[in-house]
Amino acid sequence: MKQIVLMYHDVFIRDINESxxxxxxxxxxxxxxxxxxxxxxxxxxxxxxxxxDTSSIVFTFDDGGVSFATxxxxxxxxxxxxxxxxxxTKYIGTTGFLTECQIxxxxxxxxxxxxxxxxxxAFCDAAKMSFEELRYEWQTxxxxxxxxxxxxxxSVSLPNGYSSEFILDSLEELGISxxxxxxxxxxxxxxxxxxxxxxxxxxxxxxxxxxMSIVNSPFVRxxxxxxxxxxxxxxxxxxxxxxxxxxxxxxxxx
Numbered sequence: 001m002k003q004i005v006l007m008y009h010d011v012f013i014r015d016i017n018e019s020x021x022x023x024x025x026x027x028x029x030x031x032x033x034x035x036x037x038x039x040x041x042x043x044x045x046x047x048x049x050x051x052x053d054t055s056s057i058v059f060t061f062d063d064g065g066v067s068f069a070t071x072x073x074x075x076x077x078x079x080x081x082x083x084x085x086x087x088x089t090k091y092i093g094t095t096g097f098l099t100e101c102q103i104x105x106x107x108x109x110x111x112x113x114x115x116x117x118x119x120x121x122a123f124c125d126a127a128k129m130s131f132e133e134l135r136y137e138w139q140t141x142x143x144x145x146x147x148x149x150x151x152x153x154x155s156v157s158l159p160n161g162y163s164s165e166f167i168l169d170s171l172e173e174l175g176i177s178x179x180x181x182x183x184x185x186x187x188x189x190x191x192x193x194x195x196x197x198x199x200x201x202x203x204x205x206x207x208x209x210x211x212m213s214i215v216n217s218p219f220v221r222x223x224x225x226x227x228x229x230x231x232x233x234x235x236x237x238x239x240x241x242x243x244x245x246x247x248x249x250x251x252x253x254x
Contacts, residue, residue, distance in 0.1 A: 002056070003057075003186065004057055004221075005058040005198065005199040006057065006060065006199065006214070007062065007180075007182060008029070008031060008036070008062075008072075009029035009061060009062050009065070010031070010063065011032070011033050011036045011067045011075075012030055012031075012071070018066070018067060019067035019068075019097075020064070020066075020097065021120075026063070028204055028205070029201070029204065031202065031204050033071050033075070036071075038208050040076060040079050040081060043057050043079075044079040054079075054080060054081060059076060059083045061083055061086065062086045063086070063116060064089075065097060066096055066102070068106060069102040069105065069106060073109060077109070082109075082112065083111050084112040084114060084180070085106055085114065087113065087116055088116045088118065089144040090119045091120075092144070092148075103148055107149055113145060113149060114153055114155035115141040115142045115153060115155075115157075116157050116159055117138060117159050118138075121160075121162075122160060126159070126162040131166050134164070134170070138170055141156075142156070155179075157179075157199075158179065161181055161182035161183065163179075163181065168191060168196075172192060176194070178194075179196045180199055181199065182198075182201060183199070184200045184201070185198035185225055200214045200224060
């Protein structure tokens with residue numbers, strides 16, 4: 001079975017305001033804890049029933065919300081999973097986000113910590129940044145996490161999927177080996193010492209059936225890839241208007 005990487009953000013118990021960003025773009029990605037546990041539990045059972053290794057399904061989480069420590073990690077560990085947690089470092093210790101101690105604790109418990117840039121710029125903002133500004137985003141984020149953890153991290157995820165040859169070159173120079181994107185694919189692209197890894201996003205309206213169809217159906221995964229190609233074309237053609245197209249095609253479909 002190919003490795004399938006799922007992309008989550010925040011998980012909440014009672015209120016979406018408990019964890020992470022509270023922007024219009026972030027709200028659709030907040031999954032309630034009961035639904036999240038049903039995803040993890042059903043995936044665990046799916047793997048066991050078919051005799052496949054649970055490591056073939058990877059749970060990743062973006063932004064750095066406090067739910068990584070208070071909710072998500074506990075549910076994952078209950079079913080024998082570990083998560084990959086990507087952190088936007090500017091927000092460490094602020095309301096709704098992880099503290100340094102919580103980041104260290106997640107690492108001690110066996111979860112992977114990665115960078116998610118420093119300020120988490122929007123796609124259109126990142127596209128306007130100079131090389132120096134982009135380098136600052138990634139070097140600052142990686143340096144902060146290295147200092148907190150006491151070792152060199154080797155994974156990042158790209159906020160809003162924004163990438164460029166310069167960013168990839170910079171990440172390689174900064175000691176990164178795994179770059180997680182928001183492109184829905186199981187194909188791992190190799191670029192010198194970098195592995196560029198796609199993910200399938202899960203949002204608040206994504207049903208358990210939809211999650212499991214991503215896990216068990218190559219035809220469904222192909223559909224996600226086609227939708228992503230349409231969005232990529234829209235991104236190139238429409239520039240700053242891309243966010244409107246993305247909301248209409250992606251958020252409403254789930």
